[in-house]
Amino acid sequence: MTPMSAMRRGALTLGIFALITAGSVALTRALTAERISEHREAYQHRQLQAVLPQAMADIPTAELLNGTFALPAPAALGHRGPATGWRISREEGQAIVLPVITRQGYSGEIDLLVGMQLEPDGQPRISGVRVTYHQETPGLGDRIEAQRSDWITRFNGLRLDDLPPDGWAVKKDGGQFDGFTGATITPRAVIQAVYGALQYAERLPPPAPEQEPAS
Template sequence: MSTPAEKHAFRVSGETALTLVAFIVFFTALLAWAFLFTKPTIEQSARAEKMAILNQILPARLYDNDPLADTLTLPPEAALGITAPATVYRARLSGKPSALVVDVVAPDGYSGNIKMLAAFNAAGQVIGVRVVEHKETPGLGDYIDPRKDMNKDRPWINQFNQVPEDLSAQQWHVRKDGGDFDAYAGATVTPRAVVKAIYKAQQFVKTHRQALFAREGAAGRSSPQTETRAQ
């Protein structure tokens, strides 16, 4: 038979447990409410940030659709350097294909992967590139990012704005290697990796551009995204 002291201790333990449960439920509900309340703002901010990058490489005159809504998912693709599914953004003008923006990764940067977004017109011509993530040496190889480039009038990355369609494979190298692309003295590994990656991406887009535009994606009616390899 329980003593009064044991009964009191049991009652206190029960009340404490109920209080803890109440606090857990309350704070869980509070966190869920905060998430639901801030989610639209977070998504809107992420969308605006992504659109800001696209606007740097995709001229507004080339599209009248919403490229962030007209998307396609690609599986890992060696030609693009991507090792995980990646999004393709599709631009259209009056319903006709006008440009593609794809993820490109240069795996051989001086300090590792260099992640980029590259825009191509309907013919597969490179019309713009932006570096979105890298670990290149500050003050040396990081000039591939226009925000770090000391030449504000003509950032290095702007060499990819409207690259001539008839550029040969040999021309797709830095000048030190006999090509047409400039590289700042003392930092050749980084631009060499970028030029090589964009060239390979261009070849992929030229080969598959019709399929990439034709396949249904987020703007299609039957499936939200496609993950089969372009043919």
Template sequence: MIRAISKNAIALATVAALCVAVLSLVNQQTAPRINEQRLAAKLAILSEVLPNVDVGQALLQDCLQVTDPVLLGRTTAQTLYRWRQDGELSAYIIETTAPDGYSGNIDLIVALTPDGTVLGSRVLAHKETPGLGDKIEARRSSWIFSFSGKVVTANNADKWAVRKDGGDFDQFTGATITPRAVVNAVRNAVLFVQRHPELATQTANCPPAGAEIR
């Protein structure tokens, strides 16, 4: 009886070891391809929010890990990229999160000039209601483009809100919470850049180029 149990245990251990070895081999073979896909996806989204710019890997190397739970929506670090043209800082591209979406976090990426003027914005991930809250996606509606060209000033800060709250941005029929959360998140990204001029000169501390945006 004991001998039979021992044989079964050895057999199971052998199968487990083989499975681990196979999985390790598959991971080694697929990891480079996965990293290439992550890199391509990251460059694609950066190209969307930074129009008319030839986005390349150099941009991914000039970035910072920044943390501001109030303005960037997370207690963990977000990534801020710096785009320079002819050696001069021309734009920031920053990850940010709206923590108050209808169904939870809404992750975004926003491109801004150094003074905080929005160049472009896109939603990276969300769990909002299909057919209602998902209109924040560029493929669902043009609403997310309404931030481009806008900046937060002392004179217009109260207009960075949905129309229902007295602001300049449309809400969706039957879904006010979602656009309100995104408006707040984009506004806060602008404020973060405006309040931190030192971002232009800090030493880059980027994650590996193949790492995921989120």
């Protein structure tokens, strides 16, 4: 075999190997993409259930998805682009869930879901808050996670007029909420984000009435 033939055979073998590898990667991605999507949807559903009023915690995924709506002025909740909220209306009452982003954490962005039940007078009352993403210091700032402590549940049942404006702060700043030893910045950011979500929900216009189909 001449050197040129050997080079051609080597190049052909390498090309076939590359095609097989690329095909395997594409096939694996195709087979796992649906499963990954299902896991993400299941995780989101669990998080949404955790912040909904207890009477609505068994809401099916399809009903949640049907309740999505585009947030007006999403920048007020920390979003840099369009964002989606959830609105649920059942016999048990009405509830909304708002995704909120604060970039005032110690290590950057903190993402939250804030669930609220609408009272008969239209005022929102917090039914639950969960942190869905953060990079805060383990052992200090990560106490905002429900799995780490019950601190995040201190918001449950509150509405805007339950506290004066300066009460929505850590005790170190004259507010009503406990801070974390050595990590004041993290709870301060979460408290302000939740307070902002309540203010946003108070201004949120009601859903447009459904129009009957034309006959």
